[in-house]
Amino acid sequence: MSTKTDKIDRLGELTAAKQDEHGVSLWTEAFRRVRRNPTALVGIAILVIFVLVAIIGPWVAPYSPTDFIGKGEVRSGQGIIPGPSAEHWLGYDHQGRDELSRLLVGARQTLLVGIISTLIGLTIGALVGGIAGAAAGLGGRVGRAVDSVLMRIVDMLLALPSLLLAVSIAALLGASLTTVMIAVGVVSVPIFARLLRGAMVAQANSDYVLAATSLGVKRTKIAIGHILPNSLAPVIVQATLTLATAIIEAAALSFLGLGNPDSATPEWGLMLAEAQRFLDIRPGLAIYPALGIIITALGFTLLGEAMREALDPKLRK
Amino acid sequence: MPLLDVKDLSVTFARRGQRTVRAVDGVSFSVEAGEVVGLVGESGCGKSVTSLALMGLLPKQRGVTIGGSAMFGDTDLLKTDERTMRDIRGRDVAMIFQDPLSSLNPVIPIGIQVTEVLTRHRGLTGAKATAEATDLLNRVGIPDPTRRLKEYPHQLSGGMRQRALIAMAVACAPKLLIADEPTTALDVTIQAQILELLRGLVRDSGTALVMITHDLGVVAGMCDTVNVLYAGRVVESARRKPLFADPRHPYTTGLLGSVPRLDAGKGERLHAIRGSVRDVLPWPDGCAFAPRCDRRVDACVGEPPALVEGVHRHAYRCVNPESRTVEVPS
Numbered sequence: 001m002s003t004k005t006d007k008i009d010r011l012g013e014l015t016a017a018k019q020d021e022h023g024v025s026l027w028t029e030a031f032r033r034v035r036r037n038p039t040a041l042v043g044i045a046i047l048v049i050f051v052l053v054a055i056i057g058p059w060v061a062p063y064s065p066t067d068f069i070g071k072g073e074v075r076s077g078q079g080i081i082p083g084p085s086a087e088h089w090l091g092y093d094h095q096g097r098d099e100l101s102r103l104l105v106g107a108r109q110t111l112l113v114g115i116i117s118t119l120i121g122l123t124i125g126a127l128v129g130g131i132a133g134a135a136a137g138l139g140g141r142v143g144r145a146v147d148s149v150l151m152r153i154v155d156m157l158l159a160l161p162s163l164l165l166a167v168s169i170a171a172l173l174g175a176s177l178t179t180v181m182i183a184v185g186v187v188s189v190p191i192f193a194r195l196l197r198g199a200m201v202a203q204a205n206s207d208y209v210l211a212a213t214s215l216g217v218k219r220t221k222i223a224i225g226h227i228l229p230n231s232l233a234p235v236i237v238q239a240t241l242t243l244a245t246a247i248i249e250a251a252a253l254s255f256l257g258l259g260n261p262d263s264a265t266p267e268w269g270l271m272l273a274e275a276q277r278f279l280d281i282r283p284g285l286a287i288y289p290a291l292g293i294i295i296t297a298l299g300f301t302l303l304g305e306a307m308r309e310a311l312d313p314k315l316r317k
Numbered sequence: 318m319p320l321l322d323v324k325d326l327s328v329t330f331a332r333r334g335q336r337t338v339r340a341v342d343g344v345s346f347s348v349e350a351g352e353v354v355g356l357v358g359e360s361g362c363g364k365s366v367t368s369l370a371l372m373g374l375l376p377k378q379r380g381v382t383i384g385g386s387a388m389f390g391d392t393d394l395l396k397t398d399e400r401t402m403r404d405i406r407g408r409d410v411a412m413i414f415q416d417p418l419s420s421l422n423p424v425i426p427i428g429i430q431v432t433e434v435l436t437r438h439r440g441l442t443g444a445k446a447t448a449e450a451t452d453l454l455n456r457v458g459i460p461d462p463t464r465r466l467k468e469y470p471h472q473l474s475g476g477m478r479q480r481a482l483i484a485m486a487v488a489c490a491p492k493l494l495i496a497d498e499p500t501t502a503l504d505v506t507i508q509a510q511i512l513e514l515l516r517g518l519v520r521d522s523g524t525a526l527v528m529i530t531h532d533l534g535v536v537a538g539m540c541d542t543v544n545v546l547y548a549g550r551v552v553e554s555a556r557r558k559p560l561f562a563d564p565r566h567p568y569t570t571g572l573l574g575s576v577p578r579l580d581a582g583k584g585e586r587l588h589a590i591r592g593s594v595r596d597v598l599p600w601p602d603g604c605a606f607a608p609r610c611d612r613r614v615d616a617c618v619g620e621p622p623a624l625v626e627g628v629h630r631h632a633y634r635c636v637n638p639e640s641r642t643v644e645v646p647s
Binding site: 027213217 | 372377406407412420488
């Protein structure tokens with residue numbers, strides 16, 4: 001090799017290295033792009049506020065959310081529920097509890113429901129999808145059979161309307177907050193499973209898998225070490241988006257009376273369900289938790305969409 | 318005994334409702350230890366399928382049939398079970414691919430991809446593996462290897478990536494290296510460097526190299542023996558010098574003629590082989606090259622021409638071969 005071409009090559013590398021100084025991996029690069037995206041920033045801001053409220057809610061709430069302090073003033077049977085006042089900014093709920101305090105404290109339950117049910121769906125879905133994807137991509141005839149069986153089960157789950165599925169699970173397990181989490185989680189299992197499996201099957205045909213195979217790397221190692229890390233991006237985006245739908249679905253289940261029947265622990269979906277009876281007297285009682293749910297879901301959706309854009313290699317500049 | 322002896326290799330792809338494709342149709346060649354053997358031909362002639370078949374990388378599905386034998390020492394690479402094959406791949410036989418960017422995993426640092434091979438076949442782990450990987454990158458001419466090991470494929474230049482892939486392929490000092498168009502995705506100056514690197518590796522380690530290429534320049538610069546493939550069969554096979562000095566098969570002369578030359582006269586048109594690879598005659602019906610051949614005679618059609626062995630193991634599959642020495646004036 002002549003020294004001249006060597007130098008040119010070296011020069012090219014130096015300049016290339018300089019441009020790349022900050023970027024390390026696909027993920028670092030993606031987060032950098034998320035940070036530069038104004039929509040994502042709005043989403044993140046909403047979520048930060050939401051999480052903050054969920055954490056410190058019980059301490060900043062002006063009253064106890066379970067105290068019937070306005071019991072004397074509320075006559076819900078006769079259509080009297082006092083509205084906002086200086087002491088109670090959002091007024092009382094139908095049983096005379098401070099609405100603002102219930103909203104602030106309820107954020108935590110709502111966040112927990114969203115996160116836990118998404119985690120349930122993600123864990124089971126990723127497990128099923130991961131096994132099916134690895135089997136389909138690398139397992140030969142037996143693998144294809146395993147993949148077929150797993151995916152047909154997933155298809156059956158997917159064929160059921162999600163609300164019907166959730167309602168049946170909730171009915172089976174009895175109404176409670178745990179039931180809501182499980183029901184919402186199970187509904188999202190097939191989505192995660194299909195997504196991860198599809199991504200893994202697509203990756204299994206890529207050149208780097210062929211190259212790794214040509215070096216004698218074992219199949220399990222290829223599946224876990226090579227294919228899986230390349231298939232995670234869509235799953236993570238989906239998880240973010242599922243947080244939004246999980247909160248909404250959990251609220252829907254609570255609304256249908258399948259959530260925690262005990263209204264002592266406030267939860268936005270339950271508050272919404274209880275407020276429906278007094279929609280004509282005090283529509284605010286329904287609007288406040290509904291707004292909370294909508295804004296939070298919006299936050300997750302904005303962030304999820306921004307992450308989808310950031311992680312999509314086709315949109316990279 | 319040669320290091321690798323491929324006899325009558327054939328690969329057919331059959332799909333329901335479509336006609337069966339014989340991608341490789343009875344290819345035979347042998348590779349001695351330390352030798353560089355070229356497989357030359359245009360796209361679709363069966364070069365890559367040959368290499369994948371040898372590596373056992375063709376998909377094991379219904380419809381893919383592999384025939385013939387490829388003796389590598391005492392093992393037949395075509396009939397070895399997958400488990401043994403996994404041990405052979407990377408340790409005894411390794412492969413370098415065409416596109417270095419897509420052949421490296423984009424989300425994993427180079428270092429992990431290199432050490433993975435070392436762990437798999439040589440049992441090296443931790444600091445020992447890292448030290449060996451650094452040494453490997455150094456050997457393939459990647460400057461500042463310690464830093465490069467931590468980087469991701471997209472942070473390396475095209476040449477660097479191909480060097481990294483070569484490092485992974487030679488990590489376990491394989492006896493045989495198959496390079497499938499290793500320089501096609503690179504620009505010309507980098508091509509020269511990569512070829513130089515491969516030449517050096519072959520010279521220093523005694524590794525045999527099967528060079529798959531469509532580039533006759535690469536062949537002229539690297540190969541000891543050349544096999545020219547057309548439509549899945551070897552049409553001419555010779556040592557490098559006789560092939561370039563005295564090509565016999567019209568396809569070989571056509572390939573040689575279509576290389577642009579610096580000493581060509583001004584305004585001289587570049588020679589092209591007429592037709593395209595699709596205009597083939599199935600081998601059983603005659604010479605597959607006949608529809609595109611300028612020297613076609615009646616004997617070309619009817620039955621397939623046999624491989625004629627000339628002097629110095631110069632073999633060609635043609636009933637009306639070119640000849641420099643015997644030029645009959647009309």
